[in-house]
Amino acid sequence: MDWSDNAEQAAFRAKVRGVIENDLPERYQDGEGDWERDRKNENPVARDAAKQWTEALAKQGWVAPHWPKEYGGAGLSPMEQFIFKQEMAISGAPPVGGQGVSQLGPTLIVHGSPEQKAEHLPKILSGEVDWRQGYSEPGAGSDLASLQTRAIRDGDEYVINGQKIWTSLAHHADWLYVLTRTDPDAPKHRGISFLLMDKLTPGITIRPLIDMSGRHHFNETFFEDVRVPVSNRVGEENRGWYVGMTLLDFERSNITGAVSARRTLDALTSYMKTDEGKAKSPGAEANRTALADRYIETEVMFNFSFRIISMQDRGLIPNHEASVSKLFASEMSQRIANTGTKVFGLYSYIHDKDDERAAMESKLTSNYLTSVSATIAAGTSEIQRNIIATRGLGLPRG
Ligand SMILES: Cc1cc2nc3c(=O)[nH]c(=O)nc-3n(C[C@H](O)[C@H](O)[C@H](O)COP(=O)(O)OP(=O)(O)OC[C@H]3O[C@@H](n4cnc5c(N)ncnc54)[C@H](O)[C@@H]3O)c2cc1C
Known part of the structure; x- marks a missing residue:
């Protein structure tokens, strides 16, 4: 090849x-x-x-x-x-451009009204407005269509009550795009509407969730009698599920994940060759073997990325192939962080990157904690395995 x-x-x-x-x-x-x-x-x-x-x-x-x-x-x-x-x-x-560029923009391009496109697309491109996603709820993650946040029509407005969770970086965002339930009696995928909300609308409260690495990345988002104009609905009422699942045909190779994993690994290898690195990592045979394994895995990851992009280049749409790549990349990022913490032994307990005893400014320790979420975000590993089993291998649904 x-x-x-x-x-x-x-x-x-x-x-x-x-x-x-x-x-x-x-x-x-x-x-x-x-x-x-x-x-x-x-x-x-x-x-x-x-x-x-x-x-x-x-x-x-x-x-x-x-x-x-x-x-x-x-x-x-x-x-x-x-x-x-x-x-x-x-x-x-x-x-x-954040999720405005990656998710909301493409969705508006397909489903938005001319007014919605004219209002929101330029502000995404200029960086003036940052968007974040309000999909998941405490009782709706993998089974997202079970969401319960309720929007009831009242004249020209919807009145929204409910709660979202894991709203990444909502504290930095200006607007949210939110899936709400507009028909509780319809089959669950068919009673959902897609709404755009200015974060400053009265009744929206955003509360931080601090993750185990000490980061403020996630939030809980509460809606209490929030009034949103009907003109902020994207697509038809009760068809929001299909709007929310739209993405333009964009590059899905996850080359960014492959390059970033290789960069971390290269930095780790280089550091281990320095005097400080040698002192903090005695270079046991097991470390060398683990590093070689991780290196080979990043090579495999590059090949998954190339496979997907070569499919797209031929006009094919990757499906379970993208799940294989996501699954492998996310689990590999955890293995790289795990190897790093083993390499540095007790120095890996130091979280403070400014501590002079920290190895590589505690980058691998930090990655060890933050990479836990990699196998949950954007579809858990179990969901990816289900896709690979049913769509890739043609196995029956369990
Ligand atoms: C880093 C990160 C960022 C996120 N950002 C956002 C965001 O900005 N906006 C947003 O709306 N959401 C966000 N999420 C939420 C994310 O979409 C959900 O966490 C994810 O969909 C899983 O849902 P859940 O957490 O409710 O777990 P659940 O769906 O409750 O799953 C719990 C466990 O059950 C397993 N499981 C569930 N269903 C099946 C099945 N059918 N077969 C086999 N096993 C199954 C899962 O794999 C998992 O191990 C984020 C999550 C993470 C980790």
């Missing part, structure tokens, strides 16, 4: 590299940048970096690489999106 670029792809790759080299703000050069956290950061350097990087990408039309050009996207082919993401991930440059 020849994975090298053809002339056109090489030229596009060089162009992406050039923009990153020239325009990536200094703050983002260490690969740890976070556009969503920086956008409204109290620190003006962070805010400027987020703004500058958005503008640099917008100048090329690359804020939304997979949106059609007529809506301000780049209209890139899946292969060009792949190259773009690969180069962004190699340099550690943060993507901009």
